[in-house]
Amino acid sequence: MHVKGLAAFAAAVGVGLLSGAAIAQEVKQEKQSVLGNANVPPVTQEQLNAADKNAKDFLLTNGNYAQTRFYPGKQISRDNVRNLHVAWIFQTDVKESLETSPIVVDGVMYVTTSFSHVYALDAKTGQQLWHYAHKMGPITVYCCGPNNRGVQVLGDRVYLATLDSKLMALNAKTGEAVWTTNIADPELGYSETMAPTVVKDKVLIGTNGGEYGIRGFVRAYDAKTGKQLWNFNTIPENSVGVWATKDATGRDMHRNIQAEKDMLAKIGDPYAKLGGGVWQNPSVDLATNRIYLVVGNPSPDLDGSNRPGDNLYTNSMVSLDLDTGKYVCHFQYIAHDVWDLDAVSPTVLVDVKDKGGKTIPGVIHAGKTGHIYVHDRKDCSLIRFSEAMVPQENMWVLPTKEGARMLPGANGGVEWSPIATDPGQALAYAINLHQPMTYHVETSAYPNGKLWLGGAFKVIPGEKQSGNITAVNYNTGKIAWQVNTPEPMIGGILATAGGLVFTGEGNGKFAAYNSSNGKELWSFRAGAGVNAPPSSYMVGGKQYVVVGAGGNTQLDYKRGNNIIAFTLD
Amino acid sequence: MFGKLMIGATALLLLAAQVCAETIEDKVAVCAGCHGADGKPVDKTIPTIWGQQAGYLYIQLRDFKRGDRKSEIMQPIATQFERDDMLAIAEYFSQKPWPDLGQPRAPKDVAAKAITASASVGCPACHLDRFQGDGTVPRLAGMGRDYLAKTIADFRTRARGNNPGMSDLMLATSPDDLAALVEYLAGL
Numbered sequence: 001m002h003v004k005g006l007a008a009f010a011a012a013v014g015v016g017l018l019s020g021a022a023i024a025q026e027v028k029q030e031k032q033s034v035l036g037n038a039n040v041p042p043v044t045q046e047q048l049n050a051a052d053k054n055a056k057d058f059l060l061t062n063g064n065y066a067q068t069r070f071y072p073g074k075q076i077s078r079d080n081v082r083n084l085h086v087a088w089i090f091q092t093d094v095k096e097s098l099e100t101s102p103i104v105v106d107g108v109m110y111v112t113t114s115f116s117h118v119y120a121l122d123a124k125t126g127q128q129l130w131h132y133a134h135k136m137g138p139i140t141v142y143c144c145g146p147n148n149r150g151v152q153v154l155g156d157r158v159y160l161a162t163l164d165s166k167l168m169a170l171n172a173k174t175g176e177a178v179w180t181t182n183i184a185d186p187e188l189g190y191s192e193t194m195a196p197t198v199v200k201d202k203v204l205i206g207t208n209g210g211e212y213g214i215r216g217f218v219r220a221y222d223a224k225t226g227k228q229l230w231n232f233n234t235i236p237e238n239s240v241g242v243w244a245t246k247d248a249t250g251r252d253m254h255r256n257i258q259a260e261k262d263m264l265a266k267i268g269d270p271y272a273k274l275g276g277g278v279w280q281n282p283s284v285d286l287a288t289n290r291i292y293l294v295v296g297n298p299s300p301d302l303d304g305s306n307r308p309g310d311n312l313y314t315n316s317m318v319s320l321d322l323d324t325g326k327y328v329c330h331f332q333y334i335a336h337d338v339w340d341l342d343a344v345s346p347t348v349l350v351d352v353k354d355k356g357g358k359t360i361p362g363v364i365h366a367g368k369t370g371h372i373y374v375h376d377r378k379d380c381s382l383i384r385f386s387e388a389m390v391p392q393e394n395m396w397v398l399p400t401k402e403g404a405r406m407l408p409g410a411n412g413g414v415e416w417s418p419i420a421t422d423p424g425q426a427l428a429y430a431i432n433l434h435q436p437m438t439y440h441v442e443t444s445a446y447p448n449g450k451l452w453l454g455g456a457f458k459v460i461p462g463e464k465q466s467g468n469i470t471a472v473n474y475n476t477g478k479i480a481w482q483v484n485t486p487e488p489m490i491g492g493i494l495a496t497a498g499g500l501v502f503t504g505e506g507n508g509k510f511a512a513y514n515s516s517n518g519k520e521l522w523s524f525r526a527g528a529g530v531n532a533p534p535s536s537y538m539v540g541g542k543q544y545v546v547v548g549a550g551g552n553t554q555l556d557y558k559r560g561n562n563i564i565a566f567t568l569d
Numbered sequence: 570m571f572g573k574l575m576i577g578a579t580a581l582l583l584l585a586a587q588v589c590a591e592t593i594e595d596k597v598a599v600c601a602g603c604h605g606a607d608g609k610p611v612d613k614t615i616p617t618i619w620g621q622q623a624g625y626l627y628i629q630l631r632d633f634k635r636g637d638r639k640s641e642i643m644q645p646i647a648t649q650f651e652r653d654d655m656l657a658i659a660e661y662f663s664q665k666p667w668p669d670l671g672q673p674r675a676p677k678d679v680a681a682k683a684i685t686a687s688a689s690v691g692c693p694a695c696h697l698d699r700f701q702g703d704g705t706v707p708r709l710a711g712m713g714r715d716y717l718a719k720t721i722a723d724f725r726t727r728a729r730g731n732n733p734g735m736s737d738l739m740l741a742t743s744p745d746d747l748a749a750l751v752e753y754l755a756g757l
Contacts, residue, residue, distance in 0.1 A: 096697070096698065136704070138623040138624040138627060138656060138659060138660065138663075138704070139624045139627065139628075139704065139705060140624060140703065140704030140705060141704065141705050142695075142704070143694060143695065144694050145694060145697075146697070146703055146704075163704075187628075211734070403741065440737070440740075440741045442733075442736070442737040442740060444727075444733035444736070444737070445733070447637075447731070447732065447733050447734070448635075448637065450731065450732050450733070450734060451695070451732060451733075451734025451735065452733065452734055453734045453737050453738070454737065455737050455741070456690055456737050456738050456740075456741035458689045458690055458741055458742075459688060459689045459690075459691075460689075461685050461686075461688075461689055553693060553694055553697065553698070554691070554694050556688060556691075556693045556694075556698075559698055
């Protein structure tokens with residue numbers, strides 16, 4: 001809405017009746033970029049490689065290339081966290097779902113908002129240094145909010161992927177656009193909400209669109225020029241697989257293999273519109289030059305009748321060669337998924353005990369099923385899965401027209417929310433949802449880039465929903481502790497060397513817990529949903545914890561526009 | 570016969586020239602006949618397009634032209650336009666102020682029922698907070714009540730065939746809940 005239009009509207013209905021939403025719309029569309037001057041040194045690859053040992057900065061979306069979300073600083077500890085207080089609050093111009101992971105480089109913070117805005121802030125004071133307001137194209141297609149989960153910096157450039165499916169490099173000092181590359185056609189259902197991962201002059205990016213009949217991919221672009229270097233289709237031309245009848249935990253998925261084989265003979269391999277979005281960052285194993293990512297659900301979500309086979313590599317962890325994008329190995333959790341219980345939370349590289357008790361390089365993933373899966377990094381094979389972190393019931397009943405009740409609901413378990421780990425304790429920390437749902441199936445033809453669910457997943461009105469924070473020992477699969485929360489959880493979590501974990505809730509609570517036993521040690525009420533992963537950093541000799549409080553579209557948690565930093569007195 | 574053909578061909582050529590030379594105001598002049606010169610539709614089953622999301626308006630024009638969305642009135646109109654015309658028309662109407670149709674707010678009990686139904690299938694995940702829409706997803710807040718009711722009914726029968734995902738969601742929602750949603754959305 002133009003300012004002129006808004007004025008006319010205001011005159012027509014009276015200014016007092018203007019809704020917050022109308023104002024938010026105004027801000028979103030009219031706000032211009034404000035160039036500035038962030039005095040920030042270039043980020044080197046060596047710095048990024050050593051991010052796991054760097055308590056001063058927070059350089060990668062999930063802390064480091066292994067994605068441990070384990071912050072090595074310990075100035076804020078179990079003993080003093082009760083004294084944590086607000087250092088500053090920055091209000092963004094966009095009051096909509098906030099999923100950003102703040103990045104901090106030498107006292108300069110980069111945060112993003114819905115509709116692909118980027119801000120550079122002084123990490124000590126919260127003062128705005130510059131603001132990039134993306135001029136969104138008219139065509140955006142996305143299922144779960146106009147979210148953006150963050151940026152990454154390499155050299156003097158900030159890398160951003162936008163809702164209208166563009167990849168951009170911005171000048172880290174000024175916010176000016178350096179280059180822009182079209183990733184894919186939004187009219188066909190492609191969009192970007194994830195933060196890129198930048199490594200060895202490559203910008204790695206996946207795509208959303210599993211609800212729209214896309215063919216998913218992961219790509220590497222040249223960090224200097226934006227030119228595509230390689231593409232990996234998450235759906236291979238032979239997507240049929242091995243006709244698996246059991247899931248990763250050994251439970252029967254009630255597939256009608258003969259009917260699927262008959263359909264395959266009739267329509268051929270359905271790979272072209274089979275979905276397989278990649279929602280979150282890959283982990284990078286610098287020693288072996290491999291990346292590990294998870295691939296989302298097949299399209300359409302709930303109707304498997306026209307997509308015979310295992311639908312490879314949907315609902316899978318996949319490993320690729322970093323330099324070439326060539327396939328190395330995969331493990332599929334649920335073949336031929338018809339519940340959207342896919343794989344979205346980012347993978348984490350940690351050393352784990354194998355079945356014989358030997359310590360080996362492992363990779364773990366928290367599923368929407370509510371299990372944490374522990375794999376051998378060498379061949380992707382499954383070593384163990386954890387106890388279920390949420391109630392499971394009636395798995396795997398097939399969706400029906402009238403709706404079949406099954407737990408977990410389609411949001412999980414663990415949604416896109418990154419987990420944290422504390423390798424010293426061999427614990428993984430996950431935030432979970434418990435949302436009883438019925439699963440409904442309908443059949444329709446590919447709708448040219450429109451929403452293609454193949455039915456509906458319905459929250460059952462009146463049934464109690466809840467959430468939890470769960471610590472799992474990944475060497476045993478046992479739950480070490482669990483804290484129940486009144487609402488389903490989505491956002492993320494951070495563990496620190498100070499013996500703490502930090503995470504937030506949809507009701508605005510942001511809290512610190514003892515990472516060994518889950519005891520709550522401090523909390524704060526943000527006034528809007530805290531549904532973003534926290535980061536931590538040092539500036540001026542003091543440790544800060546920062547988190548976005550802007551609510552969430554997918555679970556409709558109260559919106560806000562705050563970036564809040566905390567520190568000790 | 571030849572004469573008739575010539576007249577027909579000349580008319581077509583004139584029409585083509587007209588389409589090329591037209592300004593955006595010329596192109597949209599025909600729209601006011603149904604969608605309203607002041608943005609208020611002349612019939613209650615016709616949607617509000619003033620202030621609607623540009624991406625949504627473009628997709629509907631595209632789908633009318635393709636025949637994915639059926640309408641004896643809209644299809645011949647949309648058929649005249651190329652993609653750039655459609656985008657320009659969509660942008661033009663999206664910049665107009667959303668008209669106040671003067672529809673009453675839903676009573677509290679109806680609103681509560683609507684909000685529960687909406688949360689159950691996740692309407693705000695696409696239509697966003699307060700049903701303002703974005704991009705290719707339409708604003709529903711304050712849309713004409715009869716149009717909303719007709720559209721939902723058409724989604725349920727798949728007579729409105731250009732968004733099967735919406736049909737699935739509407740089929741999974743009870744008629745009672747949908748009636749509450751219509752009241753609620755119209756009154757926002």
